[in-house]
Amino acid sequence: MGISKATLSRYETKEGTVKWPAVDALCREYGASDEERAALVELAKGAKIQGWWRSLADPIPESMNLMLTLEDEVVREDHYACMYVPGLLQTRAYAEAVHRASETGCSEREVQHMVDIRMKRQELLDRAEPPHLWCVIDEAALRRRVGGSKVMREQLHHLLSVSQRPHVTVQVLPFAKGAHAAAVGSFAVLRGPTPDLDVVYVDLIGGGLFMEKPQELARYRLAFEYLSAQALDLESSAEIIDRIRMES
16 A cells, blocks of 8 residues: 555554555555545644654745645656746755745745755655656746846756756756647646555645646646657757756
8 A cells, every 4th residue: 555564553653643645545455434534534634744844943834734744755746847947956046036036025034944945855855765756847947047047057957967866857848849738837746655645736826736636636647648748858858958058
């Protein structure tokens, strides 16, 4: 069911908080009814989950709290990015520029707080067994000079570097491909240990939207399949990123 014996042991001895994807998987394994499973999952979602982010001095948006909780369990993340480089691949300077532009009512302290969280999130890529991160990035996101030329060159250099990791896949969707399957905007499919634990995340102003209904998941999974098929291969993607970097 995608849960290690060590993790299950911690749950049984109350040494670790049981996150909702694990609750869902355990309910299915133990034969709980759909009604019982749904009720327990809702309880788990509402629980005060004691992740590293709970020790932060400043509060975080509830949508970010749920994102961090989900990322503790994912085995793969599929991202389509049409505006900005995905958060897990951003440099600090780039992330600061993004937050200053999008969080117009926030103080500099609040901006730095959110950037700190974003940088901490990236540590999941350094785990002994990291999730696979697959990103399809629209050419527009690479050409948008966030933070100025110097920041953008640094960001594109970092993108090229991290794309060499075996668990990171970066593809570029070029302008030349024209219309595509996700013209409505950026999204991420957070894939759990089993397909029924997958969740879709869509960015919104001031927060985010999570979707987990089967028809919603199917729609976004299919959209990502089409996008990755339309995007350039890995070698051609690296070439266009490097070319844009030199033009910045």
